[in-house]
Amino acid sequence: MSHLIEKMAYTGEKPWHNLGRELPSRQPLEVWAKEAGMDWNIQETPVRFASRDEEGDGSPLATFKDQKVLFRSDNREPLSVVSQRYQVVQPREVLEFYRDLTQISGYELETAGVLKAGRKFWALARTGKEMTIQGADVVRGYLLLATSCDGTLATMATPTTIRVVCNNTLAMALDGASQAVRVPHSTSFDAAAVKTRLGIAVSQWDEFMYRMKALSLRKVRSRDAQRFFARVLYGPATDRVDALTKPKGAIAVTVAPKERALRTLQALFDGHGRGAEMGASKGTAWGLLNAVTEYVDHERRARSTEYRLDSAWFGQGAAIKQRALDQALALIA
DSSP: OOOSEEEEEEESSOOTTOOSEEEOSSOOHHHHHHHTTOOSOEEEEEEEEOOBOTTOOBOOOEEEEEEEEEEETTTOOEEEEEETTOOOOOHHHHHHTTHHHHHTSOOEEEEEEEEGGGTEEEEEEEEEEEEEETTTEEEEEEEEEEEESSSSSOEEEEEEEEETTTTEEEEOEETTEEOOEEEOTTSOOOHHHHHHHHHHHHTTHHHHHHHHHHHHHOBOOHHHHHHHHHHHHHOSOHHHHHHHTSOGGGOOGGGGGGHHHHHHHHHIIIIISTTTTSTTTTTBHHHHHHHHHHIIIIISOOSSHHHHHHHHHHSHHHHHHHHHHHHHHHTTO
16 A cells, blocks of 8 residues: 655654654754655646547547646646635745744754645644653643645644653644634635744643643543543443443444444553553543543554554544543543
């Protein structure tokens, strides 16, 4: 099977997805562009078609003015067909977004790469923010900028945390609202405006980590953990949650496919997860949240590691982690 990840580079420790080319720290953006596979442009051309009559006779190529084809400048491979209103964000623009942040504000790029043959690309930078929960559990702040050229993802700048002991990733959110700044492709990408809007989100790091510390002080029982995980997987539907948290022999056949996921989550929480025995996590709401992020980032079934990364950052896995964060914060509300 072909890889979703066209190319990727990283500095420091190997990322949790164990892919990419290692670079020395503090490399120029031009080096990142080459090694991360982002040294090409998205070009465009009108959609053209050939029509034929009933006898099979063709006509000269005609142009469909409402749409255009996007393709790579390096290998001429097509990327997508989009409307003429679609505003393209170039791979180099994603890296260029970090130039002043790395040169002036103390950020450091750690990973960058291309997914799905160029249809998605991203860069992840460490912000320098760091906090320790209960003396040993280290969490660091990052900024993820990602976009697509096929309409599957708006350009998104997302404040993200990474728990060092397990490399679990979690997008920051407060009061049920993501701190991400989204720029739809119907409008042009203004890096300066995005950074201005991000300033508010990044400044909320202390408040977010205060709540994570509060989670580490919130004790939970095993029965509470079962219901928590069931609600994360199924939502608040009471009948399904009750069925999933009954004794094993009483689980309904209709919910059996989720049983494996629930067993995995419970095992991660009960001590099998990375860092699960640390004081901040053992038997706490912080441990519940980390069990879910580890499950999504490392354990959840996926066609490949590349698919897991795509899901964990941008797809269903990211949605699962958001539900877990919302449920966890509700426990301390």
